[in-house]
Amino acid sequence: MSRIEVQHLVKDFGGRAAVNDVSFAVERGALCVLLGPSGCGKSTTLRLIAGLEEPTAGRIVIEGRDITRLPAKDRRIAMVFQSYALFPHLTVAQNIVFGLEVRRVARAEREARLRKVAELVGLSDYLARKPGQLSGGQRQRVALARAIVSEQPVCLMDEPLSNLDAKLRQEMRVEIRALQQRLGMTMIYVTHDQVEAMTMADQVILMKDGVIEQAGTPAELYQAPATMFAARFVGAPAMNLIEAAGAAAAVVTGVRAEDMRLLPPTGNGADAEVASVEYLGADTIVGLRRGGGEPILVRVPGRAAARIGERAALAWDPAHEHRFDRASGRRLEPGR
Amino acid sequence: MRRPAHEEERAGKSVRLARLLPRRTSVEAWLLLLPSVVLLATFAHVPIVATLIDSFYSTPRRNRPSHFVGLDNYQDMIADPIFWKALTNNLIYALGTIPASIAIALAMALFVNSRLPGRALLRMAYFTPTVLPMIAVANIWLFFYTPGYGLLDQIAALFGGHTTNWLGSQQTALGAIMVVTVWKEAGFFMIFYLAALQQIPPDLREAAAIEGASRFAFFRRVTWPLLMPVTLFILVNAVINAFRTIDHIFMMTGGGPDNATNVLLFHIYEVGFKFWDQGAATALTIVLLAILGLLALAQFVIAGRKVHYQ
Numbered sequence: 053m054s055r056i057e058v059q060h061l062v063k064d065f066g067g068r069a070a071v072n073d074v075s076f077a078v079e080r081g082a083l084c085v086l087l088g089p090s091g092c093g094k095s096t097t098l099r100l101i102a103g104l105e106e107p108t109a110g111r112i113v114i115e116g117r118d119i120t121r122l123p124a125k126d127r128r129i130a131m132v133f134q135s136y137a138l139f140p141h142l143t144v145a146q147n148i149v150f151g152l153e154v155r156r157v158a159r160a161e162r163e164a165r166l167r168k169v170a171e172l173v174g175l176s177d178y179l180a181r182k183p184g185q186l187s188g189g190q191r192q193r194v195a196l197a198r199a200i201v202s203e204q205p206v207c208l209m210d211e212p213l214s215n216l217d218a219k220l221r222q223e224m225r226v227e228i229r230a231l232q233q234r235l236g237m238t239m240i241y242v243t244h245d246q247v248e249a250m251t252m253a254d255q256v257i258l259m260k261d262g263v264i265e266q267a268g269t270p271a272e273l274y275q276a277p278a279t280m281f282a283a284r285f286v287g288a289p290a291m292n293l294i295e296a297a298g299a300a301a302a303v304v305t306g307v308r309a310e311d312m313r314l315l316p317p318t319g320n321g322a323d324a325e326v327a328s329v330e331y332l333g334a335d336t337i338v339g340l341r342r343g344g345g346e347p348i349l350v351r352v353p354g355r356a357a358a359r360i361g362e363r364a365a366l367a368w369d370p371a372h373e374h375r376f377d378r379a380s381g382r383r384l385e386p387g388r
Numbered sequence: 389m390r391r392p393a394h395e396e397e398r399a400g401k402s403v404r405l406a407r408l409l410p411r412r413t414s415v416e417a418w419l420l421l422l423p424s425v426v427l428l429a430t431f432a433h434v435p436i437v438a439t440l441i442d443s444f445y446s447t448p449r450r451n452r453p454s455h456f457v458g459l460d461n462y463q464d465m466i467a468d469p470i471f472w473k474a475l476t477n478n479l480i481y482a483l484g485t486i487p488a489s490i491a492i493a494l495a496m497a498l499f500v501n502s503r504l505p506g507r508a509l510l511r512m513a514y515f516t517p518t519v520l521p522m523i524a525v526a527n528i529w530l531f532f533y534t535p536g537y538g539l540l541d542q543i544a545a546l547f548g549g550h551t552t553n554w555l556g557s558q559q560t561a562l563g564a565i566m567v568v569t570v571w572k573e574a575g576f577f578m579i580f581y582l583a584a585l586q587q588i589p590p591d592l593r594e595a596a597a598i599e600g601a602s603r604f605a606f607f608r609r610v611t612w613p614l615l616m617p618v619t620l621f622i623l624v625n626a627v628i629n630a631f632r633t634i635d636h637i638f639m640m641t642g643g644g645p646d647n648a649t650n651v652l653l654f655h656i657y658e659v660g661f662k663f664w665d666q667g668a669a670t671a672l673t674i675v676l677l678a679i680l681g682l683l684a685l686a687q688f689v690i691a692g693r694k695v696h697y698q
Contacts, residue, residue, distance in 0.1 A: 102594075102598060103597075103598075104594050104597070104598075123597070124594075124597045124598045125597060125598065125599070125600040125601070127598075129598065130598065131594075131595070131598045133591050133594070133595060135589065135591050137589070137591040137592050137594065137595035139592060139609075139610055140614070141610075141613045141614055141616075150596070150599055150601070150609070151598075151599030151600055151601075153609075154596075154599060154600050154601040154602075154605045154609070155599075155600045198595075198599070202599065
C-alpha cells in the first residue's frame with residue numbers, strides 16, 4: 053500500500069502551469085527524491101503536499117486519507133526548509149519543541165522527546181543557544197531536530213543541504229539517510245543535485261518544466277535514462293550525446309564517459325582532438341572535440357597520458373549505447 | 389635563526405611605537421567626533437546645565453538682579469496647583485495616547501502587510517496624517533469639533549443628537565486633544581511596524597503553520613517578539629512626543645478651558661514666555677527633563693532585557 057499518493061496534480065500561477073499533471077506514489081518508509089533544475093516544479097510540488105500552496109487540480113492522499121484541502125497543520129507532516137526557517141529569538145531547545153508547545157504536548161513528554169532528539173542529531177550541548185550563535189551545519193541540525201521531534205510519519209525536505217559547504221553536505225547526506233531509515237520516516241526530498249538523488253534515494257522523480265521526465269530507482273535512471281534530458285541530468289560527467297549525420301540523423305546515440313575508450317589515432321576523419329584533461333585522482337576525465345558542438349568526455353582510470361592538442365580515436369561497446377529519438381528526445385529501445 | 393643586533397633593536401622600537409598607536413588613533417577618533425560633539429554640546433548639553441543652574445536662582449527683575457535662592461523655585465512649583473494639574477493632564481495624555489497609537493499602528497501595519505487589493509493606496513492613506521503639519525491637523529480637527537456646524541455635530545444631527553462643545557467642555561477637551569494625537573501618531577508608527585514586518589521571512593510563518601501554530605499563536609510566539617526592538621523604539625519616541633508635542637494644544641484650546649488641556653510643556657511656555665518667570669520656568673524644565681530621562685532609562689533597562697536584536 054502506498055503511503056503518499058499524488059494524483060494528477062496541477063498548479064497554475066497566473067496562466068503558467070508550474071506543476072502540470074504530476075502523479076506518483078511513495079511507499080511507506082521510502083525516501084523519494086524530487087530532482088530537477090530550478091524552475092522545474094519540484095519545490096512547488098513539495099509545497100502543494102505540505103499545504104503551503106493550493107493545487108489548481110488533482111488529489112494528494114496520505115495513507116488513504118485525502119488531504120488535498122486540509123490545512124498544513126492537519127496533514128501530519130514535518131518539513132525542513134531550505135533556509136531552515138528557525139525562529140531567531142528562540143533558543144535551540146525552544147525552536148525544537150515549538151510545535152509540541154503549540155500542540156499542547158505535556159511538559160514532561162516535551163522534555164523527554166527534546167532530550168532524545170537532541171542526542172540523536174548531536175545538539176545536546178547547544179540547547180541554550182540562539183540560532184544566530186550556531187554554524188550553518190548546526191542550524192541545519194536544529195531544523196532536522198524540529199522535524200524529527202514532531203514524530204510525524206511524513207517528512208518533507210526542501211533543498212536542505214544547499215546552504216552547506218561540500219564536505220558538510222556529504223556528511224549530512226549520509227546522516228539524513230541513516231536517520232530516515234532508522235526512524236522509518238517516509239520522506240520526500242527536493243534537490244537539484246543529482247549526487248544527492250543518486251546517493252540517498254529509494255526512488256527518484258526527475259522533473260522538467262512541471263512534468264515528470266522519468267521516475268524510478270537511481271540505478272534505473274542511470275542505466276536506462278528515458279529521455280535525453282534524463283541522460284544529461286543524471287550522472288557526472290553528463291552522458292555524451294553523439295549526433296549522427298546523414299540517414300541516421302533522426303537518432304542520437306548516448307554513451308557514458310566510463311563506457312568510452314581512447315585509442316591511438318587512426319588517421320581518418322573520425323579522430324578527435326584532446327581539448328581538456330581533468331585529473332581527479334582515481335581517474336581522469338579527458339574531453340575531446342570533434343568538429344563543433346559539445347566535447348565528448350571519456351573517463352580514463354588513473355592518470356591519463358593524453359595531452360591537450362593530441363589526436364585520439366574514440367571507441368565504445370555497442371552494448372553500452374543508449375539510443376534516443378532526436379525529435380521527441382525519448383529513448384528508442386528498452387533498457388538493458 | 390639568530391637575528392642581527394640592529395634588527396632586534398628595531399623590533400624593540402616598533403613595540404614602543406605600537407604602544408603609542410592607540411593614543412594616536414583615539415585622537416583621530418575624537419577629531420571625527422568633534423563636529424557632532426560641538427553641536428550637541430552647544431545646543432543641548434550646555435543649555436541643560438545652564439538651565440539647571442538658573443533653576444536655583446530667582447527671576448531677574450528690573451530693580452532686583454537674579455540671586456541664589458536654593459530650592460525655593462522647586463518649593464513654589466510643588467505648591468502650585470496648576471503644576472499638578474498640568475502634570476496629571478500630561479500623564480493621562482501619555483497613558484491614553486501611547487498604548488492606543490501603538491495598538492492602532494500595529495493593527496494597521498498587520499492589515500496592510502497582508503495580501504489585499506489596493507494595499508499601496510491604503511498604506512498611503514494611513515500615512516497621510518504623518519505628512520501633514522500639526523498646525524494643519526489641528527485646523528482640520530478644529531473644524532470637526534466646532535459646535536453646531538462641525539463634522540461631528542453634523543453627523544450627530546443626522547442621528548438626532550444634540551450639539552456638543554467638544555473643546556469647550558472640561559469633560560471632553562483633553563479627550564478630544566488625545567484623539568487628534570492618536571490620529572496623527574498612529575500612521576507614523578505604522579511605517580516602522582510595516583518595515584519590521586517585512587523583515588520577517590515568510591518561511592517562518594510557513595514553518596509555524598506546519599508545526600501547528602494558529603495565526604494568533606504565531607503572532608504571540610514569533611511576530612510580536614520579533615517586533616520588540618521596533619516597539620521599544622516606538623515607545624521611547626511616543627513617550628518623548630507625549631511630553632513634547634503641544635502645537636495642537638496651542639491651536640485648539642490654548643490649554644483651556646480652565647487648564648483642562650494644560651500639559652507640562654505648555655505650562656512651561658506660559659510661565660516662561662508669557663509671565664516671564666525665568667526661575668519657575670527653569671525649575672519646571674528640569675523636572676520635565678528628569679521625567680523624560682528616567683522614562684527613557686526605565687524603558688531601555690526593563691524592556692531592553694527582553695528584546696531580541698538580530
